[in-house]
Amino acid sequence: MKGIKTADLLASKRFLPLFLTQFFGALNDNLFKNALLVMIVSASIVSAEQVNTVVNLAAGLFILPFFLFSALAGQLADKFEKSRIIRAIKFAEIIIMLVGALAFYLGMLWLLLAVLFFMGTQSAFFGPVKYAILPQHLGNDELIAGNARVGMGTFVAILIGTIVGSLIGGSAQVQWLAGGVVLVVALVGWLSSRKIPLAEPWAKGLKIDWNIPRVSWQLIRLATEKQTVFLAILGISWFWMLGATYLTQMPNFTKTVLKGEPGVIALVLSAFTVGVAMGSMLCDKLSGPRVEIGLVPLGALGLSLMGIDLYFAAESYQVDAVVSPMVFLASGDSWRVMVDILLLGLFGGLYIVPLYAMVQARTAPEKRARIIGSNNILNAFFMVLASVLGILFLGVAKFSIAELYLTVAFMNIAVALFIFLQVPEFTMRFLVWLMGHSLYRVSHSGLEQIPPRGAAIIVCNHVSYVDALLLAGAVRRPIRFIMYKPIYELPVLNFIFRTGGAIPICSQKEDPQAYEQAMQSISDALKQGQLLCLFPEGKLTGDGEIDVFKPGIERILARDPVPVVPMALKGLWRSFFSRSNGGAFRKPFRPGWRQVSVLASAPLSPESATAETLRAKVMALRGADQ
Missing domain, CATH: 3.40.1130.10 (Glycerol-3-phosphate (1)-acyltransferase)
Structure with a gap:
């Protein structure tokens, strides 16, 4: 297993099918979600007064299944053979997308939101098995490279899904075009999953607990057995809250602050996802074969600095009329916004990849899927919290979206300081890494x-x-x-x-x-x-x-x-x-x-x-x- 160089992972039969399955799954999630969000923001299926509420409701509905079902998903991934679980999940995606195609064709908002919930459900079941299977197919010296490539592939898929989904959502043919595309992508993802090698269960004797609230709490307690692992999970969850805050509000931010057409929405979202993909691959290069958690403080610092500057960039941006992508890029002020968003993603990649690899490397194999399930529970809680904060700050407190971005940037400083003070190893490793690279x-x-x-x-x-x-x-x-x-x-x-x-x-x-x-x-x-x-x-x-x-x-x-x-x-x-x-x-x-x-x-x-x-x-x- 360890004889294959990390550069050859994408050519390896033990990694490529999983990579492609994950890629097409993330692509479909974002195709569907962004097509729906652009339809909502363009006020084609809701009134302008309802846009912020429905956008945040849609984000919450997609994330809620991670909170509800991750505990069950983690148990199943530890108890049963993992490639078989993945194939069942991808087949379910095809059925969900058939209903999604019908919902787009009929233009029924309630059914589209229901499909979004079920898309989140199948993703919730896929998450634990995806990250638990990696250490079985990769050596310890390949974990960073494997996670970086999964992260890179995920965010390239998000990029493509964001662009194509945004353009489809703003097109006149959205009713039939959106459904056809998501159905084809679901089929390709299922075909890719059929080539994933076997990954035998580590806990065959595990008794499945169907009491979701009880087992969810038990999994969170299981994750707390190792303080470093639990705080790494909290760091991951906080990142997804930040990401959910930025990405959920980005379409409306682009429309109301940047005065952009749907094409500009795709452009701005693309900058963030390209940044995360770049950060993930840069993390692989800067880490080498080891899990280098010293990059986490660097990522956290960059996230806050870029978030603060994005607020000032938005405040100084001045445009009188709605702009196309070319006109937007021709504006001098737009480049500061784009660079801030790109670097937000890049520092996010440096932050998140070592944390995922750390959780995998420092968790016992027989508990790994359940620990990742507990991670997904907390991720979901924080992302639902992002939707709640969006509704409270934007709807109740009447913050602007730029002010919301500034608020979470300062909150990130406080959360990072808390984690790094609790686990000084992060700061120590950062200083060691800085010495060895400067x-x-x-x-x-x-x-x-x-x-x-x-x-x-x-x-x-x-x-x-x-x-x-x-x-x-x-x-x-x-x-x-x-x-x-x-x-x-x-x-x-x-x-x-x-x-x-x-x-x-x-x-x-x-x-x-x-x-x-x-x-x-x-x-x-x-x-x-x-x-x-x-x-x-x-x-x-x-x-x-x-x-x-x-x-x-x-x-x-x-x-x-x-x-x-x-x-x-x-x-x-x-x-x-x-x-x-x-x-x-x-x-x-x-x-x-x-x-x-x-x-x-x-x-x-x-x-x-x-x-x-x-x-x-x-x-x-x-x-x-x-």
């Missing part, structure tokens, strides 16, 4: 030899004050560093080390109590199967050479015999953070990428891992260059 160009070699699970110790040469950050950014597994206490206590870096669970240590002569406490913490961590890292020199190098390794590593192994991985850092000597040229931080700081290498060799058994042997291994890895 000051240094880091290359890796041999890191696949680090044991993927179970207790182990990394030993490495100590060149600079940022060695731990570079190792943490390179190695896929979380590392707990054993580090000299004065370095651990450095301002700013202390926050990162403390958040990452670093173990401060000093010599027995300096502080016997602190030394014994550190040795006990090391033993406890190894017994829990964690990966530790030790710098056996005990201090930063003062001349660029590798000093004698102290025997502390041997004492640790005598107490807890575990494999030891020799690693070497190369290229950091004479950098700003090393002790070259008179000491760290004394030479002028020169921003820019510095070539640094992180190298690893095969693990040594605890019996052969003496301090002298490990030093020789690290010296051979690093070579003559410092």
Whole structure:
């Protein structure tokens, strides 16, 4: 499974059919929904006074099934073979679209809204099985790439569905054209689903609980068992509330504020969806093979900044008459609006993809579909809340749509601060990622030899004050560093080390109590199967050479015999953070990428891992260059 490169996923039979099934499902949802929304906004089937209420009602009806049925969907996906469930869901979509075609032809608003509800229902059943099947067909090192491609495909489908649906909704032939298109897309999606490989259930003995309120609450409680997973789910749900707020109001925003025709609605919605697709793929590129949650704070910051600027861009936009797409794009003010919306989507992609991959990677396989079901429940609750807020702010409080956008941008700052304060790992990983992508160009070699699970110790040469950050950014597994206490206590870096669970240590002569406490913490961590890292020199190098390794590593192994991985850092000597040229931080700081290498060799058994042997291994890895 892991032999296929992530770049080849779209050519893989274990991924392509699911990708296409998801693509055509998202395409159909948005074809139908946008055709209906444009019909509503253009006041062809409702009065102008009812537009805001009916638009938000339609958005709520599409999302409500996720709240009602995700718990049941998660149970079914854990209990039964997943490809069979997907084929049944896609067949149901064909039946729903037959009714949808009839509703469009007759122009019956109540039936169109009912079909929208059932479209949401089949999507609610598809969500848990879609995300639960990915880790069964992909390796851990492919999860980010797989999620990024699913995200990219989903938002390309949303883009096409938005454009085509908006144009169909504004056309004179909407009654028959909309129904025919959605029916054809449903058929293609069902044919794609027939090629999805088998994915056996992880919990065959699970007893289905049909009491939806009870099992929904149980699933939410199940998700809270791991705080990081639950807060990641809250972050995902908050993103979908933001997205629902922007996308639901965007057609009316375009019509009332930007004075755009239906073609301009499609153009503006396209900018957002293109942005999310770009952000999803950029996330894959910036993350590499690991689940890089350090991108989440960057995405959250960008979402708020772009949302705030969108308010000011809308306030400065001045047009007297209704504009076509070409006239809109010819206006100088329009480009600021378009760039803000595009970047909203891009930062959204950077925000959402690592969170989905994090939930998948840190959830037990036998619970994964139900955890994703609980995620969908909370997603639905937040998106229904977005509809309620839209009705309250726009209908009751009489906010403008631009003022609503500004409000949710500031709310996003508060929510992000809450999540990042509860789980400082997000901020710590962001600082690590920033270091590895701004000051240094880091290359890796041999890191696949680090044991993927179970207790182990990394030993490495100590060149600079940022060695731990570079190792943490390179190695896929979380590392707990054993580090000299004065370095651990450095301002700013202390926050990162403390958040990452670093173990401060000093010599027995300096502080016997602190030394014994550190040795006990090391033993406890190894017994829990964690990966530790030790710098056996005990201090930063003062001349660029590798000093004698102290025997502390041997004492640790005598107490807890575990494999030891020799690693070497190369290229950091004479950098700003090393002790070259008179000491760290004394030479002028020169921003820019510095070539640094992180190298690893095969693990040594605890019996052969003496301090002298490990030093020789690290010296051979690093070579003559410092």
